[in-house]
Amino acid sequence: MKKNLDYYMNLDYEIIVKKVKPEDGAGWFAYYKDFKGVMGDGESADEALQSAQEAFKAFVTVMLESKESIAEPNEADKSLRINISMPERLVKKIDDFIAPLHLTRSAFLQKVAMKEIGA
Structure with missing residues (x-):
């Protein structure tokens, strides 16, 4: 090609x-x-x-x-859009926590997941 x-x-x-x-x-x-x-x-x-x-x-x-x-x-680093559910109260707490860090929810959840599973 x-x-x-x-x-x-x-x-x-x-x-x-x-x-x-x-x-x-x-x-x-x-x-x-x-x-x-x-x-x-x-x-x-x-x-x-x-x-x-x-x-x-x-x-x-x-x-x-x-x-x-x-x-x-x-392809190994390609992002995949997923749909997750969690209590609205938890989403609000995450948003309040990440606002001063200038992170998106996705970036925050990625960081937490990588920390927990050692990736």
């Missing part, structure tokens, strides 16, 4: 999309987890995602033109 622009654009890279706090300018921010500096923003999550994808397309184009290697997604 020829590793051209279409090849890289169709790989399953992880893109993180986050809401920007009003005090930081509001809107949405998206970035490619595996490529520092490949990011985008917008008024909506979709706009931010599209902006990041356009930045990635430009990045890949430059890398291909300069014949530099481009990392492919690492």
Whole structure:
């Protein structure tokens, strides 16, 4: 298979999309987890995602033109979205605990799980 622009654009890279706090300018921010500096923003999550994808397309184009290697997604580190249930009171306590740490629930639960199981 020829590793051209279409090849890289169709790989399953992880893109993180986050809401920007009003005090930081509001809107949405998206970035490619595996490529520092490949990011985008917008008024909506979709706009931010599209902006990041356009930045990635430009990045890949430059890398291909300069014949530099481009990392492919690492399946071992790929995030998996899960649905869990817990008491609302516990969710509130977690949110209150992590707010000053500037962590997401997911990041906090990952840290706790890795600490408990030694991963």
